[in-house]
Amino acid sequence: MRKNWIIALAATGLVATSAVAQADDSYGLDNIFTDGHVDGDLRLYNFNRWYDSKTTPNASAFSVAALVNAQTGTFFGGFSIGGSFVTSNSLGTHSDELAKIDTTLAGPNNSIGAFSQAYLQFKRDMFLFRGGYQYLADDPWMGNNDSRIIPSSYNALLVQVTPLTGWNLFAVREYSWKSRTSYGMYPDNLYYPSKFDGDSMYGNNGSLPLQARTAPGTWEGGTTYVNGGLSAQLRYYDFMNFARTFYTVDSYVFRTDTGFDPVIGAQYLSQNYGSDNRFSENDTKLFGIAGDRVKSQAIGGDLGVMIPNGRFDIYYNKLAREDGAVGGGALISPFTTNYGTDPLFTTSMIRGLVEAGPGRAWKGKFTYDLFDKKLELTAAYAKYLTDYRGHSHDLYFDVIYHLDGYLRGLTLRDRWELSNGGIDNLNPTNQTFVYNRVMIDYKF
Numbered sequence: 001m002r003k004n005w006i007i008a009l010a011a012t013g014l015v016a017t018s019a020v021a022q023a024d025d026s027y028g029l030d031n032i033f034t035d036g037h038v039d040g041d042l043r044l045y046n047f048n049r050w051y052d053s054k055t056t057p058n059a060s061a062f063s064v065a066a067l068v069n070a071q072t073g074t075f076f077g078g079f080s081i082g083g084s085f086v087t088s089n090s091l092g093t094h095s096d097e098l099a100k101i102d103t104t105l106a107g108p109n110n111s112i113g114a115f116s117q118a119y120l121q122f123k124r125d126m127f128l129f130r131g132g133y134q135y136l137a138d139d140p141w142m143g144n145n146d147s148r149i150i151p152s153s154y155n156a157l158l159v160q161v162t163p164l165t166g167w168n169l170f171a172v173r174e175y176s177w178k179s180r181t182s183y184g185m186y187p188d189n190l191y192y193p194s195k196f197d198g199d200s201m202y203g204n205n206g207s208l209p210l211q212a213r214t215a216p217g218t219w220e221g222g223t224t225y226v227n228g229g230l231s232a233q234l235r236y237y238d239f240m241n242f243a244r245t246f247y248t249v250d251s252y253v254f255r256t257d258t259g260f261d262p263v264i265g266a267q268y269l270s271q272n273y274g275s276d277n278r279f280s281e282n283d284t285k286l287f288g289i290a291g292d293r294v295k296s297q298a299i300g301g302d303l304g305v306m307i308p309n310g311r312f313d314i315y316y317n318k319l320a321r322e323d324g325a326v327g328g329g330a331l332i333s334p335f336t337t338n339y340g341t342d343p344l345f346t347t348s349m350i351r352g353l354v355e356a357g358p359g360r361a362w363k364g365k366f367t368y369d370l371f372d373k374k375l376e377l378t379a380a381y382a383k384y385l386t387d388y389r390g391h392s393h394d395l396y397f398d399v400i401y402h403l404d405g406y407l408r409g410l411t412l413r414d415r416w417e418l419s420n421g422g423i424d425n426l427n428p429t430n431q432t433f434v435y436n437r438v439m440i441d442y443k444f
Helices: 002-020
Strands: 037-051 059-071 079-089 111-124 127-134 153-164 167-178 218-227 230-239 243-253 261-273 294-307 310-319 359-370 375-386 390-402 410-421 433-443
Touching: 037 079, 059 111, 243 294, 261 310
Parallel strands: none
Antiparallel strands: 037 059, 037 433, 059 079, 079 111, 111 127, 127 153, 153 167, 167 218, 218 230, 230 243, 243 261, 261 294, 294 310, 310 359, 359 375, 375 390, 390 410, 410 433
């Protein structure tokens, strides 16, 4: 029942305020609808996975989709109600063979629809509260993972205070979540198998058995600060019965007034949990290794330069091997594993050290804008040298074009990545894997 309380609260509040709006407008009730807004996206996706493996068939998926967001105007001095609905349809293009469908796009079905947000918000001056189904868009380890039809969303309570411009203090309590292919909220995460507790979750890690106990949720607290060239954040997560995580990432841009501005950045992450973690409870192996505790540590660095219309960076990460720990020191990331959306500097479109395990990685990335930023080009190369999945490398290209004039709001995007190398079936039968994602997006 807990996961449904905010929908009932929001609906009751909306009905009640609507009923009295005509009687008394001194609290802004007459502005609920007149000052409300609706926005969203219309999207077309075409995903293709091409494998050199002779035993794994190529997979693809096509969908047209709509994402609609709505939020009322404020009433009672700062309250508002918001929601989002998403729907997609493959137009009957999915293969009849499950193995030939890229189920990470929208699952195996020909259509999917869900309410991804339904929240009550209070915002006034430096204070923000939001409760209910919501996106945590700026959260590095509980983000909305928005590269598919339906963003990830969370049944959560969020409190944030902004003492100064650019400085935020916040706390989050997450109870359940909805993956990118789920129809509703569930007390699980990406380490649970598909269809756990009736969840239609695909593209996940799936290491835990079906009989594993559910996930009790997450506590998070932290602070972010942005001022001039400085960007810093400090966060603490308690992924209950999974991992207690301390994370910080900081960067600084040295402004030189020459058009060439050096950039430095650093990351640090530390995790631990006792034997009451879900992996040890079920003798679950990550990268073929079970453990009696969770323990991991990762560091990272960035050396870059911003140039006119572009940027070049060299990134580095190291995830330490920890004997006796789950996955030999695996980084536990309940809401990004197998999604390739974690914030480590060297993560690629397909995967990073969260998916490949303890070891080292470096990455070179170049971005460049043309035609007054209408055309965005990105090229990257990443190398992974890991203890349990061998050596592999990824080559990546990304082309984005923003139309203007009568077609303003329309964006064309083509992402392409090649992964090669690795052992223990990192790619199917350890052969080359090419992933191509095409998206056409219209924002309204």
